[in-house]
Amino acid sequence: MGKPVIRVLGGGKEVGRMSILVRRNSGDKRGILLDAGVNFDDEDRPVFAATYPPKYIDAIILSHAHLDHIGTAPMYFISGNPRVYATRPTIQMAKLMLEDFLKLNGYYSPYEHREVQTLLEAAEYIRYGQRVDIDGVEASAYSAGHIPGSTFVVLDIDGVRIGFTGDINTIETKLMKPPQLDAIGRIDVLITEATYGASLHPPRERAEKRLLSIVEEVVDRGGTVLIPSFSIARGQEMMMILAEHDPGVPVYVDGMIRKVTEIFLENSEYINNLHLLRKAYEEFNIVKGWRDRNRAWRQPSVIIASAGMLKGGPSLYYLKRIGGNPRNAVVLVSFQAPGSNGRRIVEEGLMPGSEEPVRARVEWLDFSSHADYKGLLEVVKATKPRMVVIVHSEEDVAKEYAKHVMDTGIPEKIVIGENNSDIAVDA
Numbered sequence: 001m002g003k004p005v006i007r008v009l010g011g012g013k014e015v016g017r018m019s020i021l022v023r024r025n026s027g028d029k030r031g032i033l034l035d036a037g038v039n040f041d042d043e044d045r046p047v048f049a050a051t052y053p054p055k056y057i058d059a060i061i062l063s064h065a066h067l068d069h070i071g072t073a074p075m076y077f078i079s080g081n082p083r084v085y086a087t088r089p090t091i092q093m094a095k096l097m098l099e100d101f102l103k104l105n106g107y108y109s110p111y112e113h114r115e116v117q118t119l120l121e122a123a124e125y126i127r128y129g130q131r132v133d134i135d136g137v138e139a140s141a142y143s144a145g146h147i148p149g150s151t152f153v154v155l156d157i158d159g160v161r162i163g164f165t166g167d168i169n170t171i172e173t174k175l176m177k178p179p180q181l182d183a184i185g186r187i188d189v190l191i192t193e194a195t196y197g198a199s200l201h202p203p204r205e206r207a208e209k210r211l212l213s214i215v216e217e218v219v220d221r222g223g224t225v226l227i228p229s230f231s232i233a234r235g236q237e238m239m240m241i242l243a244e245h246d247p248g249v250p251v252y253v254d255g256m257i258r259k260v261t262e263i264f265l266e267n268s269e270y271i272n273n274l275h276l277l278r279k280a281y282e283e284f285n286i287v288k289g290w291r292d293r294n295r296a297w298r299q300p301s302v303i304i305a306s307a308g309m310l311k312g313g314p315s316l317y318y319l320k321r322i323g324g325n326p327r328n329a330v331v332l333v334s335f336q337a338p339g340s341n342g343r344r345i346v347e348e349g350l351m352p353g354s355e356e357p358v359r360a361r362v363e364w365l366d367f368s369s370h371a372d373y374k375g376l377l378e379v380v381k382a383t384k385p386r387m388v389v390i391v392h393s394e395e396d397v398a399k400e401y402a403k404h405v406m407d408t409g410i411p412e413k414i415v416i417g418e419n420n421s422d423i424a425v426d427a
């Protein structure tokens with residue numbers, strides 16, 4: 001009968017574009033897909049994950065709503081109709097993310113709104129702790145602590161348990177409870193992300209304190225603080241930190257952060273400190289149009305706005321208004337990709353698309369929603385896999401992390417996943 005076979009379709013030796021195919025054995029063409037994401041190249045054009053014939057896909061399980069895990073999934077609905085499993089917030093956010101993706105990248109996309117619609121309609125909600133049967137394969141969902149709704153997936157295939165972290169974080173934040181790793185139990189094969197498999201993050205409280213002290217200093221001298229944030233999770237976390245320590249000036253929230261906050265409030269079981277999120281949503285000024293937007297930056301205030309890397313969206317608008325004045329500050333709290341506007345203001349101190357210097361104070365704080373290598377090792381220690389497959393990681397980072405895993409003495413075999421290659425499970 002043979003053992004299960006894992007094929008990396010995307011996310012091998014690269015961060016993002018995650019997609020994994022799991023088949024029962026090498027003789028079986030049919031399989032289950034774990035994520036199907038998209039990345040972006042230097043020119044910001046989409047780079048899709050490799051695909052597998054849709055007619056052989058029994059189900060797609062989406063670990064969470066970030067585009068690097070879902071952006072290729074609608075492609076399976078051009079000629080197929082697989083089942084889709086994900087948590088409710090994942091599906092609700094997937095709708096926002098995929099529609100926004102098509103708005104910006106429709107020209108490059110092989111799928112259209114119709115396929116996105118079919119995917120969303122096919123979705124069945126799963127909850128943490130729940131099991132579903134997919135033609136004899138038992139799939140179960142556990143929390144992953146990365147963003148609300150993010151899932152650690154376990155497939156039980158003929159007695160072999162294969163675990164997939166999706167993106168994972170092991171620390172508690174205001175927004176996220178840490179994952180319940182003990183609930184997962186022992187697994188045979190762990191397919192793990194290792195975005196930060198070679199680094200350590202500073203303690204979260206330190207980043208929070210730093211943010212609050214910058215806000216206080218800038219606001220005290222009558223300035224405005226711009227916090228460019230990702231729409232999913234980072235923006236809400238910033239709202240929650242500020243809601244707990246009233247900055248004494250108006251706080252404005254602009255961009256897709258608002259809709260995502262509403263989804264979070266509807267899915268309270270996935271939120272750690274719900275009271276704080278609700279307080280922020282009720283007390284802060286939600287920017288609804290140009291009048292609000294104009295008012296926001298003309299007074300001492302704190303502005304939380306998407307996009308997180310200043311690629312576009314309201315954060316870029318505000319930067320252009322406040323960036324020239326040394327009284328103000330721009331606090332970056334998200335990953336800044338090389339070549340992004342955010343990275344450029346940190347490294348070169350220049351305004352996007354010009355040679356004008358940024359005169360506002362610029363700070364970059366680490367609020368990562370990915371576990372560092374110590375956090376990732378906690379997952380290995382809790383699940384005691386016989387085999388570890390490393391994905392969602394740059395090659396040199398994956399190699400570093402493989403050494404850390406080896407040092408635990410837990411798995412017998414460690415594989416760095418490679419795109420378009422099969423991994424035989426010999427557990």
Ligand SMILES: [Zn+2]
Pocket residue numbers: 016018066068069167392
């Ligand atoms: Zn990811």
Ligand SMILES: [Zn+2]
Pocket residue numbers: 064066146167
């Ligand atoms: Zn993610």
